[in-house]
Amino acid sequence: MDRHSFQQANRTSAGNAPPAPAPKRRLPRRQSITARLVLMSAASALFIFALTGIVLYTVLKGELLRHERDGLVTTLNDIGYQIGRAGSTERWERVQLKLAALSQADQRVSFWISGADARFRYGDQARLNPAAITPDSNTVGMLKIPGKEYPLHIMTRTMPAFEDRPEVYVTVGIDTEPYFEMRRTFLVSTLVFSLLGIVLAVISSYWIARAGLAPLRRMSARAQSFSPRKLSARMSAEALPEELSALAHAFNGALERIEEAYTQLEAFNADVAHELRTPLANLIGETQVALARERSAGEFKDVLQSNLEELDRIRSIVNDMLFLARSDQGEAATALVQARVADEVQKTVDFFEFVLDDAGMAITTSGDTDATALMETALFKRALTNLIQNAIQHSPVGALIRVDIAAQQDSVRISVTNPGEAIDPRHLPRLFDRFYRVDTSRHEINGSHGHGLGLAIVKAVARMHGGRAFASSEDGRNSIGFTISRS
Structure with missing residues (x-):
């Protein structure tokens, strides 16, 4: 093949090439009722479990903090009685021994006593942050101790001067590790059981949705079996739930109207064919007779006049049918x-x-x-x-x-x-x-x-x-x- 023939072949091939296929229109994704019910059940379960968990966590946090505060108040009352009567250094030594014994018996509890006179102090004053102390307040404060993972819950009370002892501030601290660990344990447990509950809710809702929609699937299968040859078939509404029974009755009503319209359409088509067949047969017959042998101009004129009458009748039928069609469309x-x-x-x-x-x-x-x-x-x-x-x-x-x-x-x-x-x-x-x-x-x-x-x-x-x-x-x-x- 020479160069000219090759170029001509290329042009011919390009001219006859089929057009590129149009991009397919993507149909919107349809979501099943089962999936929708499952998603709604999961969202509902998530909301209920989350709300319940938040409420219970808030209540638990408040109750634990109240328990801590009650313990601090009880401890302050116990040691406050002894400190209030310790007005000399001798008695103060007994107070210190008492506090040391209490600290050893319960290592979660720490004590500090601070004041103007160094002789009437107790505990490592360097670890006590003055900014965290709120004397004579029923609120529980937080004291961060260097080297400890969890802070202390503290409460401070003012003890008035007595004899040689000046006014002092008594601070009691409780280790919060059990407090925070209990909160964490409760939170993790709530999350785990909530997730488990949501999974169970999804599984149960899926089963319930499948079982609940079974009559609808049977109804759909029944509807798919209908055809133009079986327009007299109807949907049985007796065995359906109340909600689907109304739908079945409405569907049956639509089938009745379709059957009636279909019957009328068949009759209408037959009537139209019958009405048009007669004038068309007349036209064909008269034309065939006229063409069967030689005719004069006058005879052909008579045939055409007769055909014109039949054509006018056909036109009248067609015009009336078009008018009725426009009327049926709501004109x-x-x-x-x-x-x-x-x-x-x-x-x-x-x-x-x-x-x-x-x-x-x-x-x-x-x-x-x-x-x-x-x-x-x-x-x-x-x-x-x-x-x-x-x-x-x-x-x-x-x-x-x-x-x-x-x-x-x-x-x-x-x-x-x-x-x-x-x-x-x-x-x-x-x-x-x-x-x-x-x-x-x-x-x-x-x-x-x-x-x-x-x-x-x-x-x-x-x-x-x-x-x-x-x-x-x-x-x-x-x-x-x-x-x-x-x-």
């Missing part, structure tokens, strides 16, 4: 105006003048002709047009159709009533379902028929105006209508 009427209901009704009735003449029918308007409502007039006329068309299609020749307007507290009620075959009460709630027909054999003027979306649009328009659709059938008269909000 509301926007171009609202405060209008007089009777005026809008009359405009719609005038539109049917020639149709009524051909059918030998008439329409009368009655009720509250002064009622007003907040409406989008185009949608209002569309709903009323569908109601009047439905009444014309299912009324005998020469029938009188009545449009009633009734003003209510918060809404206006518009109903279209026509004579005709009675409608079974079981069909009334479903009249506003899409493509629903009570009986395909029911009388229709001139064989005309809709495509089964007219009353569904009436219901959608009513909902978009904050109202509802209704239907009734009694005494040989069928009444269908809707309400809209007045403001």
